[in-house]
Amino acid sequence: MKVILIITIIASLTAATSLGGHGFIGYGISIYDPICAYACRNVISFMTSDDCYATDDSFLRSFAYCISTHCFDTPLSDLEHYWTNFLIGRKPGQTSPKESYSITLTHIDPPPAVVVNPTSMLSQTTLVAEEDYLSEYDHVFSFQQVETRQTEFGIQCVANHMGILSFANFALLVLYAGRNNILLSITDWSYSTFLLLHRWVAIICTLEACMHASIYLNAYIAFGTFAAESKKTYWIWGIVAVSLMTILLPTSSLPLRRKFYSLFLTSHFIFALIALIGCYFHVYHRYMNQRGYETWVYIALAFWAFDRFMRFVRLARNGVRKAEVSIVDDDYIRLDIPNITGQGHAYLHFPTLTWLAWENHPFSVLGTMMADEIQKASSVATAGEDTSMPSGDIEKAPAQRPIASTTDAVDSDGSTSPQTTSQLFRPGLTFFINTAGKGLTAALRKKKTLPVLVEASYAATSLDELRMVPNCILIAGGVGISAMVPILRIRTGRMRLFWGMRNKSLAEAVTTFLGPDILVPNIIGEIAAGRRLNLRAILGREVVGDGETAVVVCGPNSMADETRAIVSELGRKSRVVKLVDEAFSW
Template sequence: MYFALLLLPLGASLASAGRGTGRPGYGFIGYGIDFNGLVCATTCRQQFLKSPLRCTDAASFKPPETTGHSMSSSSVKEPPLPDNYTATPSLVCRAASHEFLRSCAYCLSQKCWTNTADELEHWWRLYVVNNMPNDPPPVITYGAALAEVVTPPTVVANSKTLFNRTLLANETVYNGQYAAIDDSTRVEVDHSKYGLVCFLYGIAGPIAFSFLRFLPFPKRLASALNARFVYPSLLRPWRESRVTSFLAGDPPTRGQALFIFSIIGLNVVFSSVGYTTDWNRAGYIWSNPRDDILGSSGNRIGVLSFANFALMVLYSSRNNLLLWITNWQHSTYVLLHRWTARLAVFEAVLHTLILYQGWKYQNRLIRDDKLPYWIWGSVATVAAVLVVPFSVAGIRRYHYEFFLITHIILAILTFAGSYWHIIFRYSHQFGYETWLFIVFAIWAFDRVVRVLRIARNGVHRATITPIDDEYVQIDIKGLVAKGHVYIYFLNWRIWENHPFTVASSVVHMGGDASSISKHSNGGSDAKRDGGYDKVGEAIVHSVDHGPTEPGIVFYLRLLDGGTRHLRSKNEVPLMIEGSYGVMEDLSEFPTLVCIAGGVGITSCLPYLRAHAGASYLYWGSRSQALVESLSPLTQHFNVQTVVGKRLNVQDILESQYGDFAVVVSGPPSMMNDVREVVSRLAEKKRVKFVLESFTF
């Protein structure tokens, strides 16, 4: 979406070549946009559109174009009309016809008696001729046209009645079309209403659920509820399946799944209710009830897809307002982003298939599949579908650069294609594009705040210190940050950015980092001490590390992606976006247990520094050199370190007494193991679980 906003002016200019469809509206149908104006007045106008009108302009006598739109053709020729009469009058002719205007005015006076004269005059100016913004205005006002009706008309209008006098609306036809127009208006308003409900629920739901923490639940009951609904994963077999893990990533927790299912449930219900199969509607919009249901449901699902696109972008934003209001982590919103995106794409495909079938029934494909609105709608749908396989967890994890560039390109095609699809089809008449304006506004807000965060920090040069073949230390002097930040390395692909947790806000100016002695019991002869494996344990002794200065320190494990370039660098220019993240308040828990894997220790350090009670750090690392490098930051804590072997998290957690809080950060498998043990323990004692992870 990085260039979507730049493409919009081009889309607006191209839209002039599309299908003209009426006056621009602002908002949504029923919420700022009146779909059919006054239903009684619009129905009156419909009664007189088929009666031949006397015209003098050449445009009224052009032969009709053959478009393939009609359901069937007839070989029966209509008898010729008298001179100067036409069944296809131009708008100029209709605007100047006193007979047409008098007939409409008399019908309005009889059928719209509950509306004020000002309301009728307003409708008259805008819609009596047609609903296009550049339509010629009627030559006389509603009041003047009604004043010309000296005696009530008696001749009923139909397709064969000449407009050589004031005509009367057919009561039976009027009632049927009134019901059709009124019902179509209600259905369109329902589209907007249900889309807004889904969108607002997606915003209000996290706020409401996060505010549950303020209710005065007994603490032990709150812990038990968390153990049942918030902490545990939804499906363990999913988590343990390599195929499913590659395709979908880690499963949601039970609480996350409940919210996801509620969003899906709302969409299913709102896609299924509020339709009618009244034959009275046939002939006004659709040819029969079957096409009526197809058209209405296809449009409804399309609106819901747009609403979910807006939610999807909101959830993915780093500067998501919900992050500031709720206590939900960014990783939770990223998970919701993925599931909402899948729902939106599914609805986009369903919208396409349903309307394709409806157009096929109505023989409209011959014409419409060559029109710009159809082409751009197809582009948007195909691009949205391709986002799903190109964004599976395995590609995100192992081919991040490929994921990022395809995500950007396909997002541009999806949203720009959707915008042009609406503009070419409806222009700005019905407000469907408002959903896309919401998408662009959320995206723009997030990017503007990102730029401001980057500008506040400026450009810096970072010192790269190799720790071993896998890890490097990044020091940036003269800058202070906390939580986590996103780093843009300026010497390659500056559009890429990578999340880092700040390990320290001071940089050592010189001297030895630490003095470390290693104790190892070796292989299978390892002894148990309180459930802790002492294999490769690093025992850190405190020493004087020399003077320090303000700065931030990061630790990075080098993978095969863009960060591999750091292996050969001593210094790199970079920009920093941040700080992000808010620490959970764990002060009410007497004991803090931090479990870290690899560089995940950097997420645990702020909690260890802030906790006033007893705190314990259990750290599993692949690299002894990493343990030694981090010793200045860990030496003041009660640390037990395992090198080259997995931590026994079950023994660690089950050995704790009383109420305690657990913070975990590291590989997904380790975090899932901790989640499972904590979920079981929290049913019996008060345990707080905090998971610090980065997802994208």
């Protein structure tokens, strides 16, 4: 409904045309201009045809004489325009008078001396009774004033509604942008979904603000008060807010976000904050906080403050940690942060890598337990003591609990005795990171250890909906495997993993870290190193006809887009299938 209203108003302001002008009554369209001519026309009015009006000499000359004696201050061009287009009526394609106003005047000789009688046939050039003329003039003038006031009320109403809706949507888009948005837990939607909504609400909010400003600009110009209004403080702050909101839209496009991410992040925050401040001072200086419009600004600031406070709490809870960097290959690294817990994904701040202390990046958590140290001891066990805990999924090993294995050691005298090797594990977060490119992540390759601030944890939102799905197809690209590991741990039904990467070193590093109980042979559908997965063949084969199938994808944008297109095709072919896109977007 709002979109239809906006389109209608824009069309009216820019494209609506008529014989009377364009725009609205009183603002581009004048239904009675000149009023003196319409008053004469109302007095000299008879029940006859358009052709009679256009050709009758008595009517034309009587009407021309009335205009010449009452519209003496109206330009001749305006009178000729009225004569040609509105003397007969307002119907499209109507008949025009047989001769112009100026020529008709030349035929009035001598001037008329008889007053027109509306009840008798007009057979000569006549005068208009002055009291009749004044009565019609007052009537026409009053009617046009009423119509103009209605237009003004309508314009002001629409303009005010656009402003209020823009304020309300500003609060909403701030809420949607927050990582700690309460709607995340209420709706179980992903943060990427809310960022998409944030962008669309921002477009609507900006359009509403522009409509609000444009309508008032048009009105003030029409009133002749623009010069005075434009110097007032409320107007200046309003222009600041609208201008910044208009700048934010194109500078937030995906190509610019990718190419100039740090600049985008900084400018986006600063411009949005100044725009919000501009909104507040706009209504403060206009209404002195007497209309309640500033409440929307308070709500937006409350959403922003709550999100920032929760971010600070997450950072303070974890404190400053030391990250350990291990090189996997030319494209990937492994990042370990000991003695910390989390799940889903975490935002990592690297204060020593950039002067932009607020810059941070989201990474999916691959593991939450880390190998600590290896201890050796003689295998002297008390009765009933279990020293043979299998080396399975290390995530299920309790902190500092040894996973033991027994080997024979050769003594100095040549005899052998059993030795127990105990692998200890401790809490910690492990990330596998793609360092291709020239951004902040590429700088991590040059470090062995570095301080890190961990904003965690933000749980994945898709786990619950995937527990009960009979068939689950996991498609990962590169380090997208990190988003699949939680699903691999919790699911018990049919599940197949298809994983593509640049080279096999990443697969070896991840497999070694996870242990043999996660990437078991009956789950692995295909691990492709150095080549693309044939997604069409895979999904056509794996999406079975019976029961629902969930397709989970996490990888490059091209992989996600291709998967989405194939799943849509399968859905149109009556396959019961749904897509879960775990690709994190900004």
